[in-house]
Structure formats: C-alpha cells, structure tokens
Amino acid sequence: MLKIWIAGSAGQIGTAINEVLDPLEMEVFNTDKDELDITQTDEVLSFGEINRPDVIINCAGITDMDLCEKEPELAYRVNALGARNLSIVARKIGAKIVHISTDDVFDGNKNTPYSEFDDTNPKTVYGRSKRAGENYVREFTHKHFVIRSSWIFGHGDNFVTRVLRKAGNGELIEAAIDETGCPTSAKDLARIILYLITTNEYGTYHATCKGLCSRYDFAREILSLAGLHAEVKEISIADSKEHLVRPAYAVLDNFILRIIDVYEMPKWKQSLEEYIAEWKEETHE
Template structure:
C-alpha cells in the first residue's frame, strides 16, 4: 500500500483529497501547521524519514493576500522555504511531489488565458513567494507535479463562504466586475491530483474548471444556485468588498492537460452546482 503525505490537510484542497481518496489503496499521513512546521527543515526531514511516504502533496501555504503583503518574510518562509524543505525530503526518498501553486505567478495584465509556457511576472508578495516555491521544487526534485489553479473553493475560507456570510447578515454587496477568472472546485482539483499521481507525467500544469467569468458574475451564480437574494452592485476592484490585491485577469489555459489523457475538467457552473448540492445548499428557483 502506497503512503501519501498530505501537508496542509486542513485546507480546502487537503480536505477535498481526504474526502475522495481510497483509504484501501493509500495509507494517508495528514499534517497541518499544528502537527508539523514545514519551514523547519529538520522537522520535515525527521517526519519524512520516519514515515517514508511514496507521494507528498503540498497543499500548505500562506494564501491570505493581505497577510503576505504585510509580512513578506513570512510569505517567503512558508511558500518558498516550506516548498524547498518538502522538495529535499522528496528527492531523498525518491518520492513524487505534488506542489500546489497559483495564477498569481502572472501579472494579470493579459487579455488571453495564460498557458504553462507564458512568462511569469508576479506583482504581489503572495505571487512572488509562490513562484520562488515553484523554483525550489524544480531545483531539488525532478519527480514533481506543479499545479497552478485559480479561484479555488471548497471547505474552509473562500469567496463563496465570505459572500454567503454577508448575505445571511442582510448586508448589501459590492463585487468587482473587472476581475476575471475560472472558479475551480477543490474537489475537482483533488480528482485531478489523484489521477496525476498515478502517472509519470511530471511537470507544470494549469488546472481549472472550464469557462471564464467576472467576480460579479461568479457572485450572481452563487446567489442563483442557493436561492439567496441580496442587493448587489458591480464595482471596480478598488471599491469591492473583497480582496483588492489580486491580478485583474486570472484566467489559466489548461494547455498541457489538453495534450495528455490524464483528466478533463467540467465547466465551472457544473462544478459549482455539484458543490452546493453536496453541501445541501442548492435551492435554484
């Protein structure tokens, strides 16, 4: 039985993997910040050598954009040095490493989806620290899968939960109409990851649900599928209720995936409907 070590197991993607993984096929080793500090090299090496996983999935990271801007050294410590440490133990054990990254490695100034070969040009501390993490992964281990995604939602803190919390409080909404991306289900990402680790198709992948929408259109679909009503207006990013430090155009092209038979993502609207049905929140009128 293969061992999978999931770092950041309490995050959205870590929880999604645990939700669907076959526990009869894999022995799962879950860790999160309370169990293991990935920025501590010795601690990572000890845990890895003691448990000897065949596959390491790095879902850990400092993802709060504002926190990264306010504490740049912490952003690099977690997102870059943490990735380096996991890469070192992966190479030592000859384990496969899955590293979760982000669309923020791009500048968001394009009007076309970014593919895996486009020039990275991060504008935020978060994006720069995540790109540094990618570079460490490439430097220290060749058996790696770097997965960039965008607008991920699942269990935990995300745009959907923040929006619904405001709606349930009866608050009006000001949503950016000039931010564009592909809302992506953590569960679909988990399915893709579990398909990918069964291959030797190493490299960098863009992995998002199909289709593109503005943040405002995303919010509109959330209200539609949940049957909620709220006063909502479309505004520029700097006037929105949510994160203002984001690339304007966060659309990724799943180019490499389209050339391999590994996986095909459904549309973002299909996955969003599935998400609400599974959570008992679907109430489309």
C-alpha cells in the same frame, strides 16, 4: 498501498483530497501546522524519513494576501522555504511531490488565458513567494507536479462562503465586473491531483474548471443556485480593496492537460452546483 503525505491537510485542498481519496487504496499521513512545521528543515526530514511516503502533496501555504504584504518574511518562509524542505526530503526518499501553486504568479495584464509556457511576472509578495516555491520544487526534484489553479472554493474561507454568509446576514455584496477568472472546486482539484500521482507525467500544469466569468457573475450564480436573495453591487476592481493585490485577469489555460489528453476538468457551473448542493445538505441537517 500508496502512501501519501498531505502537508497542510486542514486547508481547502487538503480537506478535499481526504474526502475524495479511496482509503482502501491509500495510506494517508495528514499534517498541518499544529502537527508539523514545514519551515523547520530537520523536522520535515525526520518525518519523511520515518514514514517514507511515496507521494508528498504540499497544500500548505500562507494565502492571505494582505498578511503576505505585511509580513513578507513569513510568506517566503512558508511558501518558498517550506516547499524547498518538502522537496529536499522528497528527493532523499525518492518520493513524487505535488506542489499547489496559483494564478498569482502572473501579473494579470493579459486579456487572453495564461498557459504553462507564459512567463511569470508576479506583482505581489504572495505571487513572488509562490513562484519561489515552484522554483525550489523544480530545482530539488525531477518527479514533481507543479499545479496552478485559481478562484478555489471548498471547505473554508473563500469567495463562495463569503457570498453565502453575507446573503444570509442580509448584507450588501460588492463584486467586480472587470475581474475575470476560472472558479475551481477544491474537490475537482483533488481529483486531478489523485489522478496525476498515479502517472509519470511530471511537470507544470494549469488545472481550473472549464469556462470563465467575472466576480460579479460568479456572485450572481452562487446566489441563484443557493436560492438566496441579496443585493449584488457591480463595482470596478479599481474600487475594490483587493485591487492592489489581485490580478484583474486570472484566467489559466489548461494547455498541457489538453495537448497530452490525459484528464478533462468539468465546467465551473457544474462544480459550483455540486458544491452548493452539499452546502444545502449541511445547513439543513
């Protein structure tokens, strides 16, 4: 039985991994910040050496971009040093490590999708701290999977849940027509993580659902599938409060997955439909 340690298990991706894994095939150690502080080196080493997982999945991180800008030391401590600590223990016990990263390691200035071979150029504290975490993982381990994704939606606070909440409250929804990305289901990300850890295909991957859209079109599709009516105001990203911290173009190309032909991600609309169907079930229970 494969032993897996999920650090940051209470977040969107950690929750999704626990939902889709087979408990008969995997023994799971779930920790979040209340159980274990990944910024404390000795604490991380002790937990890893006692439990000796085969795979460490790092879902932990400070993802609030405004908070990262206000408290850069906190961002680097969690997003960079936390990744370093998990990498150190992974190497020490011979475990594979999965590190979840982001499209924010790029500057968003391109108008064609970013591949794994494009140079990173983060413009935000969040993006720079996540890139530092990636670099630590590569420096300290060779059995690693660095997985970048974008516009993730799952159980927790994200664009989809905010749109649904605002629609339910009868609020105006503002969404940028010139902000482009690849909406990606946390469950689909969990599925590819669980696939990759059974392989030796180490390296950096872009893993997003197929297709792209603007924030505006994304909001309209969410409302359509949910059967909700709300006013969606089309704005420019320059008029958005996020324009200083979000790249305008956050489209990732799943280049490596495509050329090694090991796994195919579903279309984003298909994944969103699955998510909304689950949301309807939960809200009508």
